[in-house]
Amino acid sequence: MISLAARDIVHGWGKFVFTGVGLGLLIGVTLIMAGVYRGMVDDGKALLDNSGADLWVVQQDTLGPYAEPSSVRDDTWRRLRTTPGVARAANVTYLTMQLATSAGEVRAMVVGVPPGEIVAPGWPPFLVAGRHITRSHYEAVADLASGARLGDVLKIRRHRYTVVGLTRRMVSASGDPMVFIPLRDAQEAQFLKDNDAVRETRRRNAADPAFDRPGVPGLLAAIDEAQGANPWVNAVLVTLQPGASATDVAQAIRRWTRLTVYTRGSMEAILVGKLIATSARQIGMFLVILGVVSATIVAFIIYTLTMDKLREIAVLKLIGTRNRTIAAMILQQAIALGLIGLVTGRIAATWAAPAFPKYVLLVPQDTLAALCIVIAICVLASLVAIRIALAVDPAEAIGG
């Protein structure tokens, strides 16, 4: 027996292909939406992977340093390094800001890392060009996504930084490219005031009798100095000695430092479960809407195609075609339309994904899931048309 569905599709291929392409663009948008979510999760995991840390030590009772602000004294790392099981501990600061690069303005996460300690956690694990930061000031390593090139000069707050190295896929949880600068510079950048504000603070301190005491020389100068310095970092990243238990070391740090410690698993749960949870729900809603729209379109198209063939269906039934053959014809056409749409959508999504400003990760599992959903939608969408086709009276072919 020949395939009636295939013959009909070949006969009206233009109609099917154009409809399938239209549907494909919709499926492409759906795949992109799923890819955006996957990209957000992957950005979060990349952030954790690239930090090289086993533990994140942050301000007590905060979800820092990525999901909430966190401040830890910058000498805490010394105590942590003496904790049994800890191999390395390093300060880190994170500051998201707008940067001007040679490629234009870009939103970036400025990361402060201790210079010269390239094996310390927090440092980019590899460079694609240039070298690591070796000086204590005014050097930067930037991610390629920032648009920066070797030798570019980046202005961060008041200072200018020369890009000496480039990284790839070093991004924040929200996908912003990272720019690494020396820790001291980063601490200053986080709290640095402009000259007018500094002068105003000093004037207020001098006018305050509690600070400017004639009997306590040097107090005012000490207060000015303390207010202008920043002894805080956002977190201390810790790597463990081989064989050390992350849970046990975290427990020990919590007991002795009154700080909050996150393991890799708990930090991933914060990023995926809290930081991007709202975005994930938003994307989920879009996916549901797009699914409903796709189903409606397929149902309408299959309904229209079937209504156009009612006379032929009546003739087919009159000459003895089984109901299941007619139902299979409609169902196969609906599935073929869905498959054309899926292939078109996947191609469109693959083609369009790099053009999106944020990372879009298209994974085979999503395409496989889309295949199952598209087939399910096509089956459901064809039910109305099948019902109409099966209700056609073969007597309609005879007329009268």
Next chain:
Amino acid sequence: MSGAGIRIEGLRKRYGSGDTAVDALKQVDMSVAPGEVVGLIGPSGSGKSTLLKCLGAVIEPTAGRMMLGEHTIYDDGWRVRDLRALRRDRIGFVFQAPYLIPFLDVTDNVALPPMLAGVPNAEARRRALGLLDALEVRHRAAAMPAQLSGGEQQRVAIARGLVNRPPVILADEPTAPLDSARALAVIRILNEMARRYRTAVIVVTHDEKIIPTFARIYHIRDGVTQEERGEGRSIG
């Protein structure tokens, strides 16, 4: 199966029940021999279409008996179980418009009924090509229906009706859209095919051009058939 013809005795069809019941067919008696072509004529509302649907196993009569060859199809409320298979294997249809399947080429349009009956595709196509040859449209075997002239389409439709070698062919106004020459050509073909394949052909028509060609005519009025002798004019 060809060679048996069709015989109808006391066929009745009632629509509805009680006070609103309508007797569309009151007393239909017909007999068409194998290889014979008869005309079925009657005014609008006389019951022609209802009779055609009963003959075509599309609707069931209320009473009466109908036999295709030696097989009883209806007998006072009893009927064969599978009307769909009956239509497929034992009744050929030719419609007013050819109603070819637009997405199948000429060969597959003709080969479709045997394919539906489970005949292998190659054998079904071989049968189809044989009939297309007999109807002088084999040269259009690979064409799509939309590429054929009206006359060619009607010949292909006749081939489709004949391909399963049914004992009876029901032709519903097969010449209505055709001019005189083409209408007579269709009747000539139906006569030739009826003789060649020993098929009984019932032609429902209003067409004055072809009525004189029938040797026997059944008139139907108010649901009652009446047999008349026709002119049986030679078509040449």
